[in-house]
Amino acid sequence: MEDLRGLSHADGSPVRVLVVDDEPDLTDVLGRVLAQEGWQVRTAADGAGAIGIARDFRPDAVVLDIMLPDIDGLSVLRELRAASPEVCVLFLTARDAVEDRVAGITAGGDDYVTKPFSLEELLARLRGLLRRAGLARQAAAAALLTVGGLSMDEDAREVTRDGEVVELTPTEFELLRFLMRNPRRVLSKEQILDRVWSYDFGGRAHVVELYVSYLRKKIDAGRTPMIHTVRGVGYVLKPEPR
């Protein structure tokens, strides 16, 4: 059928993710998006809550804000790891607080995303984490997306159209990834904006048009177009028929 979005355990049970952040708006949206991706989600607003929930929820992954109202995120991590050493962690950090503290952490196979982030970016990181932890169906195989003559290697960040390598900027890459994860489905500019751009982006949907036009130049130039405009609605990525 469609794309296998929800990674799951070998036995088919859904992967469990715990989201910890003190902004309810953020945990709410994240929780819904992750659930939509096929994962089982719980949320917590602080360290104590997180530890409590983790005790019997036994998450496979934790999305953890480093700055929490009560306990330091790193201490929370220690607690979580004590209970289940296997758990993988995706940290959320403020842009300017990255440096030293996180540097050591990522060595352990965990990862981090700086706020403000785009949902696509967070999802991609989380998928990667779980995949490397062996929780994906297709195991540790490289993340390869293919739609018609288009293919994207998420790990290598390499995109090819009909075998030719295409160079993309970060935003172009994110946009294309979102399109490729939703082939044949019309996506509105608002949907795209909400997923590909950071949640604090105030701009207009006009940027989406602009980036679609960039993508077309790089991907559809001189070939059968794969990105189609659906007037008044949005855009679709479709493999060329035949």
Add this chain to the structure above:
Amino acid sequence: MEDLRGLSHADGSPVRVLVVDDEPDLTDVLGRVLAQEGWQVRTAADGAGAIGIARDFRPDAVVLDIMLPDIDGLSVLRELRAASPEVCVLFLTARDAVEDRVAGITAGGDDYVTKPFSLEELLARLRGLLRRAGLARQAAAAALLTVGGLSMDEDAREVTRDGEVVELTPTEFELLRFLMRNPRRVLSKEQILDRVWSYDFGGRAHVVELYVSYLRKKIDAGRTPMIHTVRGVGYVLKPEPR
């Protein structure tokens, strides 16, 4: 007899929808139409009322105007979600309300419609929301409508007649969707106008004739016609008799 319209829970109980808007005219019409679609409906005129009703009505979906007389629509949403996190929301926003667009709305699985809207559009969005939330019988399968040799993929916005793709403008698409949801049933021009065009449309029924003629050119051209005129009454869409 199969009821294709009202999505329902696994146990067959009807889906519950709460409509919140301060214009009684609008909630009345919406309430009637939604009930007719097989849903169980309650209406509220303001945020306080909505929260009160939601407490024991436990809606599966809420149609929520962002501009309410008492409480901000988003605050209402927070309250509703606190009580039942699963509820899906279809926001109503004014077209000219410049960028009161809230980031993340479409990302979390919710959706919005701008006023003035057509009833068909609102219904389609609401159906999509519930479908994706897993409340449809046929679960998350793509929305596929089929009448004879005609088929419509609502997600891809693609229509085919006898296998050939047909390009439609937004209005043509909406009109055809309405016809396809009511096959073999004669629909009057007024009915069509009320459903497919925005509720504030001042024009005459003549546009319906015009758009039916457009549709015929694209769908019936050179084939056994499926759109039939019932003189003095309206139009019917019928699959070619075997």
Add this chain to the structure above:
DNA sequence: CCCGAATCTCTGAGAACCCTCAGAACCCGT
């Protein structure tokens, strides 16, 4: 067969929508 009413189709104007260009702002590494 004839006539009136209903319907169909053509046309054009205005609006909405989308694409692209050019340049400003920003970030980054050197």
Add this chain to the structure above:
DNA sequence: ACGGGTTCTGAGGGTTCTCAGAGATTCGGG
């Protein structure tokens, strides 16, 4: 601090869509 690359804003211009008006056509009753 400089320079290249990236992101974003604004405006211009072209295309498509919607809809009203008018004339052509069809239908059905007498």
